[in-house]
Structures are given as C-alpha cells and as structure tokens.
Amino acid sequence: MTSYESRAISLLYYKYGEGSLIAKIFTEKYGIKSFNIKRSKGKKSKNKIPLLEKLSLVNISAKNATNREIQYLGEINLAHGCKNDSLKNKLIRIFIAEVLSKILIESEKDIKLFQFIWDLSIDLDNSTNTNDNFCINFLISLSEFLGFYPSIENAHYSFFNLNNSVFTEKEITTDINIKGKNLLFFRALITKQKITIPHINRQEIIEHLFFYYSTHHYNLNSVSSYKIIESLR
Numbered sequence: 001m002t003s004y005e006s007r008a009i010s011l012l013y014y015k016y017g018e019g020s021l022i023a024k025i026f027t028e029k030y031g032i033k034s035f036n037i038k039r040s041k042g043k044k045s046k047n048k049i050p051l052l053e054k055l056s057l058v059n060i061s062a063k064n065a066t067n068r069e070i071q072y073l074g075e076i077n078l079a080h081g082c083k084n085d086s087l088k089n090k091l092i093r094i095f096i097a098e099v100l101s102k103i104l105i106e107s108e109k110d111i112k113l114f115q116f117i118w119d120l121s122i123d124l125d126n127s128t129n130t131n132d133n134f135c136i137n138f139l140i141s142l143s144e145f146l147g148f149y150p151s152i153e154n155a156h157y158s159f160f161n162l163n164n165s166v167f168t169e170k171e172i173t174t175d176i177n178i179k180g181k182n183l184l185f186f187r188a189l190i191t192k193q194k195i196t197i198p199h200i201n202r203q204e205i206i207e208h209l210f211f212y213y214s215t216h217h218y219n220l221n222s223v224s225s226y227k228i229i230e231s232l233r
Contacts, residue, residue: 001063001064001065002064003061003062003064003074004029004030004061004062004063004064005059005060005061005062006027006028006029006030006060006062007027007028007057007058007059007079007114007118008025008026008027008028008057008058008059008060008076009025009055009056009058009114009117009118009121010023010025010026010051010052010053010054010055010056010058010097011024011025011026011032011054011055011097011100011101011104012024012054012097012098012101013037013049013052016036019038019039020036020037020038020039021036021037021039021049021052022034022035022036022037022070023035023037023052023073024101025052025058025060025073026104026114026117027060027062027114028111028114028115029064029109030064030107030109031104031105031106031107031108031109032100032101032104032105032106032107032108033062033064033071033106033107034069034070034071035062035070035071035072035073036070036071036072036073037052037073037076048076051076051077051078052076053082053093054093054094054096054097055093055097055117055121056078056082057078057079057080057118057121057122058076058077058078058079059075059076059077059078059079060073060074060076060077061074061075062074066107069106080121080122080125082125083125083126084124084125084126084127084128088130088229089124089125089127089130091225091228091229092124092130092134092135092229093121093124094225095135095138095223095225095226095229096117096120096121096138098223098225099139099142099220099223100117102218102219102220102222102223103142103146103213103218103220110145113142113145116141116145120138132196132197132202133189133195133197133202135226135229136189136197136202136205136209137189139206139209139213140189140190140209143212143213143216146216146218148165148212148216149190150165150186150190150212151165151167152167152190152191153166153167154166154167154168154169155167155187155190155191157169158170158171158179159171159172159177159178159179159183160177160178160179160183160186160187161176161177162175162176162177162178162208162211162212162215163175163176163215165212165215176208176211178205178208181201182201182204182205182208185197185201185205186205186208189205199230202230203230206226210223
C-alpha cells in the first residue's frame, strides 16, 4: 500500500451503508479511483460532501492499494473554488462528470486527459457566456484523447459514416450517417470553426456522437443531463 498526494477531480458519489459514501474521483497520479468516505456527524467535523460536487478540483492524500477496489482517502481539500454557480454551468459540469464516469477505466493513468479536464473546468468557471456548443465540442475534443477523433480526410464529401468514422460520397443506408445541415455543422465543429447551431440540430448531433462513441465501445445512452441543458435554451 503506497501513500500519495495528488490533484484530483470529483466525478460522483453515492450513499454507502449508514455512515459512508463511495466517491469516484479522477486522480492525476492513478486515474479514476473509488474511495470510501465517512460522513461527518459532529458539529466540528469537516463536511467533505461539498468537495465531492461534480467536477470539483481538489487536492487529496490517499493510499493506493492495488488489490482493493475501494481505496482509503486521507485528506481532501479544495484546489480551486468555483465562482460561477449558474444553473447552466452546473448542468454542464454534471454532463462532463457523467460522461467521464462512463468512459474512464479504473486505475488507468492519463495525465494529458486529466490536465485537459482540469483546465476545462477552470475555463468553464471563468466563462461569463458559455458557448451553446460546449457539450458537443467537449465530446469531439474528448474523442481525440480516446483515439478516435473524426477524420477530416475527404471532408468535402456529402456524408459522414459514423460506423466507419469516414466521410463518403455515397450514403450506406444500413449505417448511421450525418448528412444535410447537420453535416455542415459537424464539419465546421471538427475543423474547429465557430458556428451557431440551431437547438434541434444540436440535439441531433449529440445523439449522433453518442452513437459514434458506442461504435468505439463507450455507452453514453444513460447520460441525460444534456437534455436538461438544451431545455433551458
């Protein structure tokens, strides 16, 4: 069992038994870990629950036991206080945390992805007017870290085949394809152009991206927070 200190990003927690919580935390040193945290009862006890809010940036001290699924957490302290607590930003944080909890593999270290999420959380907190395409751009950017960023080869073709991750001249009707206006928006997004996308098209593109992730063995179908985000537009 090795003691360590690390920057970390809280993803989710749930009640475990009468006096404990299980928290999933993305650590810089060891990837995503599950921790058993005792719930405070006394007035003078430090309440750790606010530090476990989705996408909270924290510093932790813990012990890494390779043979245990649930780890021991020593200390947890806030590393960056969130200033922007608007409903929109809270929901976006929930969305990001939901997606990460689905795609991250337990104990798999990924420093570049960790830094990307850390910086993204700070940028989101500092934003006074979050882009309506934020969730779509997040999914597209995340795919690069996972190794399946959409190819821009032949980007002038009329269809993007989600099953095969390529642009095509002809539609394969047995596959799922992005086409029409959605293709114009999608092409602009993956080539990092700024573009305004109507509400209905954003919803359709996110659904396409969920399918795209599923072709690479990441199931995001249960992620529903983006629907609430879109309902606020």
